[in-house]
Amino acid sequence: MPSVDVAGEFETIRRLFAPLAHPEWGRGLLDDVAVVPTRPGHDLVLTKDAIVEGVHFLPADPLDTVARKLMRVNLSDLAAKGAEPFGYLLACHWSERCGWPERQAFCDGLREDQRAFGVALLGGDTVSTPGPASFSMTLLGWTPKGKTVGRAGARVGDLVFVTGSIGDGWLGLEASLGKLSLESERLGALADHYRTPMPRVEFAGPVRDFATASIDISDGLVADLGHLAEAGGVGVEIDLEAVPLSAAAQAWFEGRVDDQAALEKLVTGGDDYEIALTVSPRDEAAVRREAERRHLRLTRIGRVTAGRGVIARFGGKPVSFDKGGFSHG
Numbered sequence: 001m002p003s004v005d006v007a008g009e010f011e012t013i014r015r016l017f018a019p020l021a022h023p024e025w026g027r028g029l030l031d032d033v034a035v036v037p038t039r040p041g042h043d044l045v046l047t048k049d050a051i052v053e054g055v056h057f058l059p060a061d062p063l064d065t066v067a068r069k070l071m072r073v074n075l076s077d078l079a080a081k082g083a084e085p086f087g088y089l090l091a092c093h094w095s096e097r098c099g100w101p102e103r104q105a106f107c108d109g110l111r112e113d114q115r116a117f118g119v120a121l122l123g124g125d126t127v128s129t130p131g132p133a134s135f136s137m138t139l140l141g142w143t144p145k146g147k148t149v150g151r152a153g154a155r156v157g158d159l160v161f162v163t164g165s166i167g168d169g170w171l172g173l174e175a176s177l178g179k180l181s182l183e184s185e186r187l188g189a190l191a192d193h194y195r196t197p198m199p200r201v202e203f204a205g206p207v208r209d210f211a212t213a214s215i216d217i218s219d220g221l222v223a224d225l226g227h228l229a230e231a232g233g234v235g236v237e238i239d240l241e242a243v244p245l246s247a248a249a250q251a252w253f254e255g256r257v258d259d260q261a262a263l264e265k266l267v268t269g270g271d272d273y274e275i276a277l278t279v280s281p282r283d284e285a286a287v288r289r290e291a292e293r294r295h296l297r298l299t300r301i302g303r304v305t306a307g308r309g310v311i312a313r314f315g316g317k318p319v320s321f322d323k324g325g326f327s328h329g
Helices: 007-019 061-079 099-116 167-178 184-195 201-210 221-232 245-253 259-268 281-293
Strands: 042-052 084-094 120-128 134-145 159-163 211-216 235-239 277-280 296-305 310-312 317-322 326-327
Touching: 007 099, 007 120, 042 061, 061 084, 061 134, 061 184, 061 201, 061 245, 061 277, 061 281, 084 099, 099 120, 159 235, 159 281, 167 184, 167 245, 167 259, 184 245, 201 211, 201 277, 201 281, 211 221, 221 235, 221 259, 221 277, 221 310, 245 259, 259 310, 277 281, 281 296
Parallel strands: 084 120, 235 310
Antiparallel strands: 042 134, 084 134, 159 277, 159 296, 211 277, 235 296, 310 317, 317 326
């Protein structure tokens, strides 16, 4: 993890990052590389996400939650591919507000999630920047050879499922900005979801075993289902009224005058980090059982069709979406 930064970076590496390193593959962060042995019968799966202050997290967000969000958005990508994570490479671009306490908090957040999700630091880089703080992670995982689930693969007649609930990411940002009027407990839950979403790593096995296509919901449910449809050359029909909402989202939704406009915000807002997957009808009972075993909410919201793109229905009528929102189709 070489440093090109101001004095104190080697101390940051030695005191904060070295304890997070994999005991063997990370080489104590004293080398310019990590060395990861191959795993017979498995494919190496990699994903990379970056988050920037003022874009993906708020300037006032504690850096321990920033580190955990960085870890979790990457874990979500691997879970949607059916992969088992094991290690990561990290790049930190510290802004002027990132003194020693903030850096320590960042590493505390990493340490907490390393223990929770069974991963370790392999190496990376750390520098200072006059601009906003930003952080980038490359996460590595394994899948049995040939079993990585892609965006393509959905077949006409497949059922469309989603884990968890939709809309809490967008609502969490609104809550963090003080733009929602809800009970304080609900506001806190939504803000927590925005800062530290829960990746569905426990569902990676069923995704691998039953999904014909899968994607994590980061851009928004409609946009990400659109990615699946495009990759597979198919259409996706969803029932907006079937989209699962959390108790906090339901409380917000019930106070809206325009149900369709409210649902649009929830299904296009993004930052949910749930998994959308397509499953053959013959596997519906099996995938539901796997979700129940994990006490994970799994909701059928539509099916794959012979068309193109995403068709959303509300009250049985088609609704189309664009960057400005939706219009009746």
